[in-house]
Amino acid sequence: MKFTRRDVIRTTAGAAAGALGSRFVGSSAFAQEGLTYKPEEGAKLRLLRWSPFVQGDEDQWLKNTKRFTEATGVEVRVDKESWEDIRPKAAVAANVGSGPDLMFVWFDDPHQYPDKLLDVTELGDYLGKKYGDWHDGPKQYATREGKFLGLPLATIGNAIVYRESWVKEAGFSEFPKDTAGFLELCKALKAKGHPAGFTHGHGVGDGNNYAHWLLWSHGGQMVDEKGKVTINSPETLKAIEYAQELYKTFIPGTESWLDVNNNRAFLAGEVSVIANGISAYNTAKVNKDNDPKLAEIAKDIRTTNLPIGPVGKSVELFQVTTAVIFNYTPYPNAAKAYLQFMFEDPQMSDWITSSAGYCCQTLKAFDNNPVWKADPNNAAYAKASATLRPNGYAGPLGYASAATMADYVLVDMFAKAVTGQATPQEAMEEAEKRANRYYRV
Numbered sequence: 001m002k003f004t005r006r007d008v009i010r011t012t013a014g015a016a017a018g019a020l021g022s023r024f025v026g027s028s029a030f031a032q033e034g035l036t037y038k039p040e041e042g043a044k045l046r047l048l049r050w051s052p053f054v055q056g057d058e059d060q061w062l063k064n065t066k067r068f069t070e071a072t073g074v075e076v077r078v079d080k081e082s083w084e085d086i087r088p089k090a091a092v093a094a095n096v097g098s099g100p101d102l103m104f105v106w107f108d109d110p111h112q113y114p115d116k117l118l119d120v121t122e123l124g125d126y127l128g129k130k131y132g133d134w135h136d137g138p139k140q141y142a143t144r145e146g147k148f149l150g151l152p153l154a155t156i157g158n159a160i161v162y163r164e165s166w167v168k169e170a171g172f173s174e175f176p177k178d179t180a181g182f183l184e185l186c187k188a189l190k191a192k193g194h195p196a197g198f199t200h201g202h203g204v205g206d207g208n209n210y211a212h213w214l215l216w217s218h219g220g221q222m223v224d225e226k227g228k229v230t231i232n233s234p235e236t237l238k239a240i241e242y243a244q245e246l247y248k249t250f251i252p253g254t255e256s257w258l259d260v261n262n263n264r265a266f267l268a269g270e271v272s273v274i275a276n277g278i279s280a281y282n283t284a285k286v287n288k289d290n291d292p293k294l295a296e297i298a299k300d301i302r303t304t305n306l307p308i309g310p311v312g313k314s315v316e317l318f319q320v321t322t323a324v325i326f327n328y329t330p331y332p333n334a335a336k337a338y339l340q341f342m343f344e345d346p347q348m349s350d351w352i353t354s355s356a357g358y359c360c361q362t363l364k365a366f367d368n369n370p371v372w373k374a375d376p377n378n379a380a381y382a383k384a385s386a387t388l389r390p391n392g393y394a395g396p397l398g399y400a401s402a403a404t405m406a407d408y409v410l411v412d413m414f415a416k417a418v419t420g421q422a423t424p425q426e427a428m429e430e431a432e433k434r435a436n437r438y439y440r441v
Helices: 005-010 013-023 055-072 083-096 121-130 136-142 164-169 179-191 206-217 234-247 261-267 279-286 292-300 332-343 347-354 376-381 399-406 409-418 424-436
Strands: 044-050 075-081 102-106 151-156 159-163 273-276 301-304 319-325
Touching (some): 044 083, 055 332, 121 332, 136 319, 164 292, 206 234, 234 409, 234 424, 261 279, 279 301, 292 301, 301 376, 319 332, 332 347, 409 424
Parallel strands (some): 044 075, 044 102
Antiparallel strands (some): 102 319, 151 319
16 A cells, blocks of 8 residues: 555544554565565664653654564664763764664764764665655754765754743733844843743753854854854854843753753743743643643743844754664664654654654654644744754854764853853853864864
8 A cells, every 4th residue: 555745744643543554563574665674583672762851752652663563573672861861872872882773862963973873875765755855954964975874853843932921911912023122021021020041051952952042143153164163253242242131031040951940940930931842831731630830821821933133034953853773783674674664654643743743843744744733832843844053053064063062062152151150252262162172174
């Protein structure tokens, strides 16, 4: 039975479940229109992924994994680690040559150890052709010199999450669309006892998303097109000065926040505005029947894209995760078969739907998944894969861009300046020196 691209686009979760029985279960090879990987005899796999912020993501991934095992007999153990621990554990596995067979890694991490990863170009090309091509940004993270180092799995969208009643209480009928208005709103919210809260700590997602938005919205960049470090610039200075003013409106302690902290503060009613995935809203919505306070918050939450700065257009990083296979695995065919199965419809459709707007598709054929219209608050995340600006702008992705992000050079620059540990000029100069350790041009 062939499944066309048009079928994919209009498939719903119910139809997908119906298609499952006839197409996969009970088939030892689950041939997919000409591409088949036969798992090795006795193959067993271990996948290490990041801990979920939306439970439906993990639940559906495990269900899909069970489908794979039922279809192939290959057992897959799925482990999870905190977001901050994924990057160092992946680097250790790559360098030592042992550990999980597959991992979900962040941003341009595959470019730090490309020779340690299994080439999945055949599979990447196959999926791209079958499902309307890959979105360019996620594909850049997963490819190097025309080869797929892994498969772009998802973009974790990032948007403004705010309390509508508090914004109105502060005197604003709608959420400001530019950085100048946004600063005025945050000042007014702080005056009303409803501070904002944006991560200045080593949050893999939230810390990097916020820092890059600050920089790019004011026209700054870490490097130029040739990879020359240009962070020490008038544009960066303006970004830092803006960040200093915005920081004055924050709840204390955001310089130590990790990815989980702004969710907790927002759901505790301690802050009025954060930049986050759909997870904060989803947590409130899912638990509203058991917690009157969360019910009130869920009803009051609205989402919107981050304000536009002096650069005059939307420029946001967004967190991309790539599924990679380490080349030390004794079961390369089984690992590729597993990824193929998980990216095929209906598995991918079901996962995107169950993630409730948290995991944005990387294959264009899944852009019309019903989840993006299921709730008005999901809309701000629907085009994350299509609109993101990759890390390391304006230079090429590679070891230098990945290492500079892994070392939190940009995040630390803003944190030191806003907390007074360094002047803006000192913070820029330090960031310049640190970045130059990786960008040796």
